[in-house]
Amino acid sequence: MPKVSIPAQKLEFEVPAGSNLRDDLRREGVEVYQGLTRYVNCFGHGTCGECRILVKKGMENLSPKGLFEKATLFRMLSTIGHENEMRLSCQCAVNGDVEIEVQPEMNLSGETFWAKPWPNK
Numbered sequence: 851m852p853k854v855s856i857p858a859q860k861l862e863f864e865v866p867a868g869s870n871l872r873d874d875l876r877r878e879g880v881e882v883y884q885g886l887t888r889y890v891n892c893f894g895h896g897t898c899g900e901c902r903i904l905v906k907k908g909m910e911n912l913s914p915k916g917l918f919e920k921a922t923l924f925r926m927l928s929t930i931g932h933e934n935e936m937r938l939s940c941q942c943a944v945n946g947d948v949e950i951e952v953q954p955e956m957n958l959s960g961e962t963f964w965a966k967p968w969p970n971k
Contacts, residue, residue, distance in 0.1 A: 851866060852865055852948070853948075854874060854875075854944060854950065855947075855950075856949075856952060857906075857949065867946075869944055870939075871948075872938075882952060896940055896941045899923065901940050902923070902938055903939045904932055904935050905949070905950055908947050908948035908949060909934075911945050912944060913941075923937075
C-alpha cells in the first residue's frame, strides 16, 4: 500500500492504491483547508483551489494533472514559483509513496517570482 508522509507534522500513513488524497488526508485528521474555507469550499470538485498541496517527492506516483485542475491552479496566485509541484488534493489519486506539504505558503518573495532589488548594498 502507498504511503503518504507529511514531514512538517511528523505524520506518515498508508492509503489504498488509487484512493483520493483529499479524502485520505481528512480521514487521518489533517486539516486541508484554512480558516473559513473549512466550511465554504467546493467539496472536492476542484473549483475552489483551497485544498492545494505542495508535492516534495513522488509526483510521478500521483495521477496526472487534468485540464480542469491546470485551469484552477493557473488562476491562483499561490502557485507562483511552484507551478510544477503544486496540486489539488481533491484531484489526486495516490498510486505510490508521496511526501507532501499541506497548506503551503505563498512564494511572492521567492527567487523564482522576482529578484529582490533591495536592500542595495
